Amino acid sequence: MRTVLVTGLGGAGRTTVAAATALAAAGDGRRVLLLTADRDTLLGTPLGTEPRRITGAPAVAPAGAGAGAAADLWAARIDPTAALRDEFLALQERATAVLDLLGAVPLAGEEIVELPGSAQFALLRAVTEAERGDWGLVVADLPPLPEAVDLLALPERLRRYLRRLLPPERQAARALRPVLAQLAGVPMPARWLYETAARWDRELAAVQETIDSPGTLLRIVAEPGPTATDALRAARTGLALHGLRTDALIANRVLPRHSADTWLAALAAQQEKAVQEWQEWQERNGDGAPGTAVREVPHLGRDPRDAEDLALLAAALSGPGSAAPTAGPVPEPAPPGPSAVVDRRAEDGTLVWTFELPGADKKDFGLVRRGDELLLRAGRFRRIVPLPSALRRCTVSGAALTDGTLTVRFTPDPELWPRTS
Numbered sequence: 001m002r003t004v005l006v007t008g009l010g011g012a013g014r015t016t017v018a019a020a021t022a023l024a025a026a027g028d029g030r031r032v033l034l035l036t037a038d039r040d041t042l043l044g045t046p047l048g049t050e051p052r053r054i055t056g057a058p059a060v061a062p063a064g065a066g067a068g069a070a071a072d073l074w075a076a077r078i079d080p081t082a083a084l085r086d087e088f089l090a091l092q093e094r095a096t097a098v099l100d101l102l103g104a105v106p107l108a109g110e111e112i113v114e115l116p117g118s119a120q121f122a123l124l125r126a127v128t129e130a131e132r133g134d135w136g137l138v139v140a141d142l143p144p145l146p147e148a149v150d151l152l153a154l155p156e157r158l159r160r161y162l163r164r165l166l167p168p169e170r171q172a173a174r175a176l177r178p179v180l181a182q183l184a185g186v187p188m189p190a191r192w193l194y195e196t197a198a199r200w201d202r203e204l205a206a207v208q209e210t211i212d213s214p215g216t217l218l219r220i221v222a223e224p225g226p227t228a229t230d231a232l233r234a235a236r237t238g239l240a241l242h243g244l245r246t247d248a249l250i251a252n253r254v255l256p257r258h259s260a261d262t263w264l265a266a267l268a269a270q271q272e273k274a275v276q277e278w279q280e281w282q283e284r285n286g287d288g289a290p291g292t293a294v295r296e297v298p299h300l301g302r303d304p305r306d307a308e309d310l311a312l313l314a315a316a317l318s319g320p321g322s323a324a325p326t327a328g329p330v331p332e333p334a335p336p337g338p339s340a341v342v343d344r345r346a347e348d349g350t351l352v353w354t355f356e357l358p359g360a361d362k363k364d365f366g367l368v369r370r371g372d373e374l375l376l377r378a379g380r381f382r383r384i385v386p387l388p389s390a391l392r393r394c395t396v397s398g399a400a401l402t403d404g405t406l407t408v409r410f411t412p413d414p415e416l417w418p419r420t421s
Contacts, residue, residue, distance in 0.1 A: 003138045008221030009150035018141040019219045020313035026071040030136030034075040037119045047077035058311045120151045149238045155208040166197040217247040224274035236359040238381035253299040350408040358404040
């Protein structure tokens with residue numbers, strides 16, 4: 001199964017493009033599920049937390065083609081409050097003894113409301129759960145691009161926090177807890193706490209697996225212009241830092257070229273210049289930063305509102321040079337890691353680790369080693385990268401950022417490396 005994660009710049013029409021992407025893919029006979037937290041209805045069909053078939057979905061065919069197949073399109077709205085309520089109440093029930101000891105007053109279900117960020121993470125969990133169904137394609141409408149990058153990095157961060165707060169190896173001592181509880185006179189961390197942490201870790205690992213899957217495509221929507229170009233240039237580094245691969249950059253609301261109206265012609269020329277620069281990125285960076293294909297979607301001359309408008313956008317996405325997801329085999333997975341990583345021995349005996357970080361700027365970049373990890377900062381984006389075992393026995397002896405390539409040099413610590421005669 002394939003999954004398309006649609007994000008983009010704020011106000012660029014990413015939610016509409018996500019719906020059009022789903023409709024375009026549904027026209028070839030596949031069952032397509034659209035997941036969104038921003039829509040209550042789609043083409044006149046009210047959305048619930050369970051998938052509903054969109055009865056108003058029209059058949060879609062690319063321009064110049066015959067009649068399209070009937071669209072088998074389904075959609076669901078994410079309810080983050082329900083998921084948060086169920087999880088919190090279950091945890092509260094199992095922690096009753098500890099909460100009573102602390103004098104805590106339990107919360108009732110109706111008191112629990114949505115928290116910032118819960119909608120986005122609930123969306124990722126829903127995508128992972130949808131993979132267990134018989135969908136041919138799942139399309140998820142993600143938040144705007146900077147927030148989407150942080151969201152897709154969240155499972156890795158939360159798993160790290162869990163491992164630090166509740167190390168799995170500590171579970172080996174659970175047989176001593178009853179004795180320790182009697183000696184201390186207070187309840188010790190119970191088995192359920194570690195079981196809950198293990199369950200969370202499994203769920204986060206499943207979400208991470210979905211994000212890293214070669215069948216998961218990240219699609220970016222932007223309205224061409226200098227502001228969008230600057231925002232995309234900054235986002236390129238964040239995408240590379242977290243190892244997120246994009247397959248398409250959708251240039252949305254493209255105006256007609258060569259208009260007789262001088263005001264409209266100036267805007268169209270500005271858009272054309274931006275699209276040309278995006279295409280040059282693709283030619284220089286075949287690795288998908290910010291996208292392996294640039295697809296233009298025309299401006300309809302109005303805000304898309306009905307089935308006909310959505311069908312026009314879907315046809316543009318499924319036409320020649322289509323950016324619509326195919327039904328072909330899932331490609332081989334890309335190399336793991338935040339980007340292209342090379343570990344080699346330099347001539348002076350040091351070890352060199354390189355990261356490809358297109359668009360990274362020296363003045364906004366930071367690197368700190370803390371224990372067995374590297375803390376990387378590129379503008380507003382941050383990532384903590386665990387060191388390979390060989391590099392943990394070394395000290396950082398230098399780093400350089402040149403033309404979007406970060407090179408970190410490590411010197412072997414003689415106290416930690418085997419001695420050779």
